[in-house]
Amino acid sequence: MEKGYVQVYTGNGKGKTTAALGLAFRAAGRGMKVIMFQFLKGMDTGELKAAELLKPNFEIRRFAESKKFTWNLTKEEFDNLKQNVKDEYNQLAAVIKSKNYDIVILDEVMAAMHGGLLTVQEVERLIEEKPETVELILTGRDVPQEIIEKADLVTEMREVKHYFKIGVPARVGIEM
Template sequence: MKKGYVQVYTGDGKGKTTAALGLAFRAVGRGMKVIMFQFLKGMATGELKTAELLKPNFEIRRFAEAKKFTWDLTKEEFEELKQKVKSEYNQLLDILKSGDYDIVIVDEAMAAIHRGLLTVEEVVRLIDEKPETVELVLTGRSAPQEIIEKADLVTEMKEIKHYFKKGVPVRVGIEI
């Protein structure tokens, strides 16, 4: 790719990860290499299975996986997770800067910020240090203004109506 941009998918509506995956699948179909880093996701999902089918051009790595929600962790468990994330962040930064992938997706980057696992400055550093030829995609609710200002494209997913509010549980193949 000649020129890569920074895309942000944010907002309180459903579809941020799905939009990033759609972009990834389109790019893989055009022979591009894509890697997705998912923060704070632990359950088995359809995209993990699909990524296996699309190797070597598509890969998903999960960071900050924990057996409990971050708000249920003890102070010690949270500090351990935070240290693990710092190491994982350095891997992410190295892979981004390598230029080995056409598209690098950081799924739930904003959640990692809001939960205190990454700083806004660390995510801005990803934007600043991304090679010219790499597309960087960041997802998550409540994108900080500093990230919005640095991005080239920002899409806000706005919830207008959601069946979860009627008690519909997460559905295999739709949400996971």
């Protein structure tokens, strides 16, 4: 890719990860190399299985893997998770700088920031240090203003109506 941009998918509506996956699917189909780092996801999801079908053009790695929300963690569990993220951050930065991937997706990176696992400054550093040819996609609710200012494209998903509010749980193949 000649020029890579920074895209953000945010908002309280459904579809942020799905939009990033759609972009990954399209790029992999064109022979581009894509890696998605998923933060704070611990359940088995369909995208993990689909990524296997798209190898070697698409892979998913999970960081800060947890089956609990950060606010439900004990102090010890949170401290361990935070240390894991600090170690994983260096790996993530190296992957972005390596130019081995055309597109790098940081799925739920906003949740990692809001949960106190990453700082806004650390994410800004990833944006600033990305090679010119790498497209960087960031997803998650409540994007900080500093990240909006550094991004080239920001799309906000707005919830108008959601069946979760009438008790429909996450469904296999649709939300997971």
